[in-house]
Amino acid sequence: MARKKTILKSQILETAYQVVKKEGFEGFTARNIAKTMDCSTQPIYLEFKSMDDLKHELMVKIRAYIDETIYKKERTEEPMLNMCLNYVYFAKEEPVFFKALFFESQLDTEQMHIISYDQMMKLFEQYDGTKELTKAGKIKIFKNIWITVHGTAVLVAQGFLKFHEKDVTDYIKQALEQSVPEYKN
Incomplete structure (x- = not known):
């Protein structure tokens, strides 16, 4: 029986978003995001092909925030x-x-x-x-x-x-x- 995912793509994206809001892109590293989530970097790379892929999805989230909130x-x-x-x-x-x-x-x-x-x-x-x-x-x-x-x-x-x-x-x-x-x- 396969293990159930405990860290979801949406959680990683939200954590990356919060990291950038608080630290800027200096904090946008797999290691820092994983540390913030209290996990290894493995879930990040299982859900996203690369950090550029995560950055692309982060951009979509940021645009929605600016359009819908700001x-x-x-x-x-x-x-x-x-x-x-x-x-x-x-x-x-x-x-x-x-x-x-x-x-x-x-x-x-x-x-x-x-x-x-x-x-x-x-x-x-x-x-x-x-x-x-x-x-x-x-x-x-x-x-x-x-x-x-x-x-x-x-x-x-x-x-x-x-x-x-x-x-x-x-x-x-x-x-x-x-x-x-x-x-x-």
């Missing part, structure tokens, strides 16, 4: 402003995780930025001032806004900019007003 918070009544503020709050509230995702280059950073890009494009489709624009026009507006939003988030995550909600909101509103046609808040 970007869904309603801080104001304005969806574009919410999305931008949520990104900066993410950097403030989870700086280690934010830096792991956007600084450490362990994941495809372009793929990480596509998460924000996709969210903004959905909002552009709903907003009267942007829904009729060409894709190139929407990309240009996104880049104009994201320079301010990402730059602010990076400075907050690194501790170079003290987070003051009113100031951050004002920076973002200004970027939105200068970039988005007919933006009203």
